[in-house]
Amino acid sequence: MKNSDKSTPNWDRDPVLSVEHLTMRFGGLVAVGDLSFNVGRGDITALIGPNGAGKTTVFNCVTGFYKPTEGRIVMRHGPGRQQEDVETLTDSGQRWKTTGNGAVYLLERMPDHEISHKARVARTFQNIRLFGGMTVLENLLVAQHNPLMVASGFSIGGILGLPSYKKAQQEAVDRAVYWLEHTNLIDRADDPAADLPYGAQRRLEIARAMCTKPQLLCLDEPAAGLNPRESAELNELLKYIRDEHKVSVLLIEHDMGVVMEISDHVIVLDYGVKISDGPAEFVKNDPKVIAAYLGVDDEDEIDMPEVREDLEKASSAGSKKKTTKTGTSSAGAPAKDAASKGTTRKSSSTKATATKASGSKSAAGKAGGTGAAPTRKATSKASVSGAASVAAKPSRKAAAPKASTPPAKASKSSNGATSASAFVGDTPPAGSASAGRKTATKPASGQAAAKSKAAAKPKTAAKPKAAAAAKAAPAASEVRIANAGDYPGSQPHGTRKPREGGANNLTRVKGIGPANEKKLNALGIWHFDQIAAWKKAEVQWVGSYLAFPGRIEREEWVKQAKVLAKGGETEFSKRVDKGQVATSVPGKRGAQPKKKTTAKGGKA
Numbered sequence: 001m002k003n004s005d006k007s008t009p010n011w012d013r014d015p016v017l018s019v020e021h022l023t024m025r026f027g028g029l030v031a032v033g034d035l036s037f038n039v040g041r042g043d044i045t046a047l048i049g050p051n052g053a054g055k056t057t058v059f060n061c062v063t064g065f066y067k068p069t070e071g072r073i074v075m076r077h078g079p080g081r082q083q084e085d086v087e088t089l090t091d092s093g094q095r096w097k098t099t100g101n102g103a104v105y106l107l108e109r110m111p112d113h114e115i116s117h118k119a120r121v122a123r124t125f126q127n128i129r130l131f132g133g134m135t136v137l138e139n140l141l142v143a144q145h146n147p148l149m150v151a152s153g154f155s156i157g158g159i160l161g162l163p164s165y166k167k168a169q170q171e172a173v174d175r176a177v178y179w180l181e182h183t184n185l186i187d188r189a190d191d192p193a194a195d196l197p198y199g200a201q202r203r204l205e206i207a208r209a210m211c212t213k214p215q216l217l218c219l220d221e222p223a224a225g226l227n228p229r230e231s232a233e234l235n236e237l238l239k240y241i242r243d244e245h246k247v248s249v250l251l252i253e254h255d256m257g258v259v260m261e262i263s264d265h266v267i268v269l270d271y272g273v274k275i276s277d278g279p280a281e282f283v284k285n286d287p288k289v290i291a292a293y294l295g296v297d298d299e300d301e302i303d304m305p306e307v308r309e310d311l312e313k314a315s316s317a318g319s320k321k322k323t324t325k326t327g328t329s330s331a332g333a334p335a336k337d338a339a340s341k342g343t344t345r346k347s348s349s350t351k352a353t354a355t356k357a358s359g360s361k362s363a364a365g366k367a368g369g370t371g372a373a374p375t376r377k378a379t380s381k382a383s384v385s386g387a388a389s390v391a392a393k394p395s396r397k398a399a400a401p402k403a404s405t406p407p408a409k410a411s412k413s414s415n416g417a418t419s420a421s422a423f424v425g426d427t428p429p430a431g432s433a434s435a436g437r438k439t440a441t442k443p444a445s446g447q448a449a450a451k452s453k454a455a456a457k458p459k460t461a462a463k464p465k466a467a468a469a470a471k472a473a474p475a476a477s478e479v480r481i482a483n484a485g486d487y488p489g490s491q492p493h494g495t496r497k498p499r500e501g502g503a504n505n506l507t508r509v510k511g512i513g514p515a516n517e518k519k520l521n522a523l524g525i526w527h528f529d530q531i532a533a534w535k536k537a538e539v540q541w542v543g544s545y546l547a548f549p550g551r552i553e554r555e556e557w558v559k560q561a562k563v564l565a566k567g568g569e570t571e572f573s574k575r576v577d578k579g580q581v582a583t584s585v586p587g588k589r590g591a592q593p594k595k596k597t598t599a600k601g602g603k604a
């Protein structure tokens, strides 16, 4: 962070970009709701959040691919907030205005090509978009097509070979060569772009964006699919771009190793609303983030006394008991995830989560073996609100399946039905915990409440108890949610165990990460066709059970599962299969439907 005045963060003092009250609706779906944040000039700013949080939608609004439903997006060339100029420009109805300090632009009014060429915002895409048949060098020259066209007087100068055109052409080649050298691609300059390995294609995309001489570089998951060495090289490249070229970087990234190492500023979204904003160190330890996004480590356990009480009740009612452990973090943040690892209620201390965030672990099994890709963090939301109230499933720790767990009290306080309807309506989605999802106005309140509730509880239970409970657990075939009636709708019928050929990779459905897959498996949901058969009541039930009511409809699990059950693919499942989705389990694994169809999914 380039900030001499410590009292005001660079991004507030000298924002190159301001996103103000941005809302993007798709029909009734609010992908981004009343979002505001600044990107500091010369900073690397990370926009993070679970799948479907709205990150790419924000990028699409900033870069002109989407016209926002509401809100203002200000790009500033030249230092300072230039607030008077911004207001004058807004009132004038114009798209940009030169100022004493440089210029200001209202991106929401500009078409994408103007955002790129005038406001100087460049971007890369989640799915690499290169001209595969062109050489690496040609890809970089095409990126400079506009200045070359201008220099050629729109072809005439080029045809006549005017000096001004030749000069511009040479500059374009020099710039391309410069970035090829700095992205370690110079040796491949004459190879077709499609022949490059994946990591090199990602670097080429960045080189191409840099050839447009941006002031703001927007990168959508630049580390996706990179191995650890490539991730480290990416870090160096981005720091070089920031430090040597003074280009501000806004990146969407799931690789927390990359995010935490290089970011000056981190903004966390969940369900289209901002839940945290600050330096990486702050965000990493922000309980809201831990609860809503970073999730928990499967190997760590949580002690939530309220859960334990429920367990004891369930036990005395004839259910098998499962014991949990509560703790607060070393930093004082509540350890509140109760996500089931198999049947063991899990959570991590802040410390454990932070470690994970810093890149030491990847529960998601990120492609290329880089650590640090966090699992889909519905896990922690689920646990805070009791989604781990789940039934047993064979644990990795114990041979026998463990007992089901009744919902935590936090879960009982949330009304899944109410939340579900609020979620798909016009109201922006609220905060991440289910308890906080009923209204848009208090995004994280429920989450915070659940958290403080967990935090207030003393640490008591011990692992041996959990082990004893595990031994006493019922067989998977006996698994039942202790109080299924607490959830709206009906519990989906389970098959108890995977059919011959194994389970489907449910993480190929967008919105089902490894943690949710485990929970669904615990219900006996192993196959796409089971999800495809869900009716509204079952969708509601599962939504509440996983503690993100409305989410399933929003991400169209049933629609995606129908396609996958028939052997078709969706955009998302293709990315999972290629190992490009950090928060899912790469590959198709498990039973594959024999019947192939031509069914295609849209953007899942």
Ligand SMILES: Nc1ncnc2c1ncn2[C@@H]1O[C@H](COP(=O)(O)OP(=O)(O)OP(=O)(O)O)[C@@H](O)[C@H]1O
Binding pocket: 026, 029, 030, 031, 049, 050, 051, 052, 053, 054, 055, 056, 057, 058, 126, 554, 555, 604
């Ligand atoms: N063009 C669209 N039409 C309808 N819904 C959309 C569209 N684009 C995005 N969405 C929805 O908006 C929500 C946010 O999606 P978005 O792609 O912005 O999330 P994200 O945080 O980038 O997720 P990921 O990390 O998986 O890329 C999702 O529910 C998505 O399905």
